[in-house]
Amino acid sequence: MHADESMAEAVREVMRDQYEVMVANEAGSRAGDDIEHVHDMRVAVRRIRTAFRLFGTYFQPKAIRQHTKDLRATGRALGQVRDLDVFNREAMRYLNGLPKRRRHDLDPLINHWHSQRETARLALIDYLDGPRYLRLIDKFGGFVTTPGAGVQPLDEDQPVRWRVRDVLSSTVWQLYETIISYHRLLSNAPATTLHVLRIDCKYLRYALEFFTPCLGPETPQLIRHVIAVQDHLGDIQDAEVAWAILSDFRRHGGASHPDFTEADLAHIAAYLEFRVAEQRDLIQTIDKTWPCIDSICFRTQLSRCLLAL
Structure with a gap:
């Protein structure tokens, strides 16, 4: 990748790399033995979707419409599956901080989540064996390996921002x-607003990661x-989701579940x-992390990196 390359082909290169990560983690996601395969496969799908969201205008809408729908369904x-892995990981972190005699406090809940995860994993396998994912592998795989496929035509009589160096600096800013x-x-800010901020941070991060070879x-x-x-x-968002799920479980499922005692519900x-x-506590301390990006130092470094274009 280089700064004089067309945005369409640079983005295609980014998506091809992530497509390969997605495919490489499919077998592990099916097996379910290592939760990192699902994580890595999901992140690859997210990166491709972000590339389309940020730079999809360099492709013809009809050429990418089905790909974006199939990627959304895959994600x-x-x-x-991944959400349940995160819930389990955070519950184990909580339990490891308790006295030894209390480290089985959430066993019934964790067993319940394990059962739900296995159901979700089997549903994932059904999806991966289904026509939508097979189409994604075939059609999107062809798209990311075919230079020029689906690219918006250039108006030769008008100035057009189409190279990486023409576009990236203003996009990043x-x-x-x-x-x-x-x-x-x-x-x-409520947790919902902070969740949107997190997504906006993800867009900046991915844009920088995608084009690192062209930057300082x-x-x-x-x-x-x-x-x-x-x-x-x-x-903060993980805590919000956990709160919603636990609250819903207590209201609608836990009290009547035969495997949960009063002591279990208290735990x-x-x-x-x-x-x-x-x-x-996390919301109250966000101002301590915020200067990492909202500072003269960060903006100066960002300027220097973009000058490499």
């Missing part, structure tokens, strides 16, 4: 400006700063209180 199938516009909202040597450091904020926001309530308090 949803993977997400059903717009993504960054969107992020720092949240500054005045941070102190009172400080780019990896900038990416680490964005990841620090994104991870903090991700912890789940204690875990719920822990996640609520943890989320509150």
